[in-house]
Amino acid sequence: MTVETMPKAVPPVPSKTAPGVRVGGLSVVYKTSAGELPAIAGINLDLVPGTITGVVGESGSGKSTLALSLLNAVQPPGRIAAGSVEIDGLGDVVALRGEDLRKARGRHIGYVFQAAQNSLNPLKTVGKQLLDLGRSHGVSDLRALVREAKELLGRMGMDGARVLDSHQHELSGGMRQRVGIMLALVLNAHLVVLDEPTTALDMITQATILRIIREVHEERGLTTLVITHDLGVVAEVADRLAVMYGGRIVEQGPTREVLGGPRHPYTRGLLRAIPRLVGDIDEARALPGRPPTLGTVPREGCVFRERCPLRMDVCDTVEPLAIADGPRIVACHAVDAAAAKETKA
Amino acid sequence: MSDMNPAVALPGNTRATLRRNFWRGVWRVLKRKPSRMAGAIIVLAFAFMGVFGPMFYPDQLPRDDNALYAPPSWAHPFGTDFEGTDVLALVITGSQYVLLTGLVTAVITIVLGTGIGLFAGFRRGRWDSVLMRITDMKLTIPGLPLLLVLSTIWKFSSAWEMGLVLGLLGWGGVARAVRSQTLSLRERGFIEAARGLGLSTTHIIGRELLPSMAPFIAMNMLIAVTGAVYAQVGLFFLGVLPFEANNWGVMLNLAVFGGGALTTTAALPYLLAPLLAILLLTLGIVLVVDAMDEIFNPRLREE
């Protein structure tokens, strides 16, 4: 492998404010007519302070549910059934209630919603919405808040004063996305969750937004979580990558290592299913089958076995454990078996 | 006629299966909430009352001259009126006119409103402008004064006539709403695809557009029934129409202006009985309307 310096292996100034996050054994269930079904089950994920973590998954993988759990914002009929989300300086978010929780959102955790392009109030200017946000969080110095917002917008390459005077319809998709990022950061949150930050944006705008996410992350010393369905997005921005399937994290590790040498058959299949600009185009192969939904996720055994080329008997009955190998964590029986053989040999 | 209805050429059992599944779905949707069941039962009971109720009574209802404004009793659950006629019998025999008017009004409102709205929204352009100007003009006609004027020359002795007039006065709102629904639906991919495949306009309107609007149309139809009931009962109550027909509105009028139900208690049951009937009918319809969305949407129906 060529030696390349990772753009951001170590956080720049080990900022005292970038919090670490430890998600432990997190399960979220949704109440349906068929009983309570798990959207995510037994998720273990550490967000290292000052890094960008990318969570990749298809529809129904539970990635958005995971993101909402970080805010303890899972809406009924869903509920957090087990596990904890420890955030430095906040404690276990799962235990927070009411006013404490509301204050934590915004002040500690900034959230950029899926389709942030459409999440602005169409009737109010961006500035008014900013002031609403400040008031609801009891900011006393609203002038300073506006100044901060202008600075952030300016940092993202926009004319702050003009943007604050604009309504949603006067801004392009990429500009709205940046406004969403500004609103998530303006209260000085140091943990930022971005849910599908670039969906519905075209390539050039996407590249701009990803660059901005990276730069703002470094400058402000953040801990960032990016949720997306697009491996390319994660590959561009994330230091660490977690691949979700059927409500489980099937593989995680440093982005480059995972992409360069994927171990879980799902990660491999996903990578092979993406047409690339270079190389033999006919090598691209579709993954057979389709992703499971809440109702069709197998109750026992491996969630991926239906589509897996390495399926073994044990996969039908025993859910594979997430086994760590250095920084890499993989949950797959076949990978375990291969590793065991190697050590024996 | 397979020209207009390609599905006819399908094996018969598929359509029969679909229909059976539909009714099974309706049953499932109603069972989902007890309130819907109650609503459906109320509406069915009223329908039964309207159709068969009058058959249980003689044309000339018996009078009991000894019991004018009698209080409620086993023989007369809602007492009697000023002539000693059983109030319950009056409500039941009166329901036919009221309900038939409601139905006729609703059908005319929906047929005209949907037809004009669909046509205007689908054709757009000149047709749309002309039809919508007509609708606007119609909407500006004040209904009640017009009815008052009409009643001086027309006696509305049959429910059909009453329903016709109310229906002709009521389609404007539905037409506007259906038009805007059509305008937004016609931009949807499946309508465009149908056009791209060369399917006939009849097919597109009848098989693609209408079913998508079915919950909306059904809701409007039910609400039109209540509207029509209020309107005619109101007219009779005000006394602008001659009392040729037995009607809940007539009862209200007589109870208030004849029996002084607002000042004395004697005529109170006489006043309350038709009011209760109207309330119950409205309640039933409101409860059923709640199910319409789920009945006509296959996804919600089957979940």
Next chain:
Amino acid sequence: MITGTGITKTYKQRGNVLSGREVKALRGVDFSIEKGGAVSFIGESGCGKTTLGRIIAGLETHDGGEIVIDGVPMSSLKPRKREPYFRRIQLIHQDPYSALNPTRTVHQTLAAPLALRARRTGRPGSWMDERAEELLALVGLDPGYVLPRYPHQLSGGMRQRVVIARALTVDPEMLVADEATSMIDVSLRLGILSLLKDLRERLGVSVLFITHDVATARYIGEGGDLYVIYRGQVVERGQVETIIENPVHPYTQSLLSAIPVLHGLEKPGEQPVVPTAALDESKTDDGCLFARRCPFSTDRCASEVPSLAVTGAFPQEHSCFYPERRSVVATPLEAA
């Protein structure tokens, strides 16, 4: 064979009488699509590629220019007579969720156009059911499972296959796939793409692929032409592989530079091109439309209009005064 010359389209934006402004969606586009061929249009959203696709599928009209289908100029026909020509060009929508009527089963969806066809060709009713099953099998679905189901009971990928099967009911000559995979799960996208590719090979259906993702254009349009469209104008046109390997127009280069690099598998191109400004449609341009965003623009670019032509030593057509090959595409890392 479908060709177009000088296609223009202008939308009048709503507003009051005084402020209503015009948006030029297409500014004189030429194209030609061979029978059984594959052509891809790429560009940013709002560049006019979708409008062009819809005009080609007969779903929208154009203001100027001429479309010729199988040698027949469409302007010579009355609108009613054009229909049979355009029916042979079927659009596959981006959104398989709105492209199917939620109140109709797959069987009903396929039966309607098949019934029309059966009547026109005098086939018996039983042919329809056979044909419906045949088409579903062709697009890789199990007819027994899919036919009685409503769209909401199918996954996005299955719906898109049903949409394709529906388009095939009229034996089309060309499929126009407008971002046909963008709303489908990543692991299922390639399945749809290879289906389109397969249909092209097996049935000889030509495919017009409209996308912002050059890599999928490369996958499906192998050996075909790539049109890079910017603000209603073709700025570079040539074989897909040629343009991906040797893009010469700065706009094409910035599109290719923007594609995320799978770090760990690939390394980024050495000379990435990043536009100097965001797209701003409110300004008018006298010269090259890309000049205001182009990092390499000169005074000439701002005043003189370049035309699409082959110049220099490059095989593809382009509209840049200063064509230059730049290495913008990521290259695979050698496996260690």
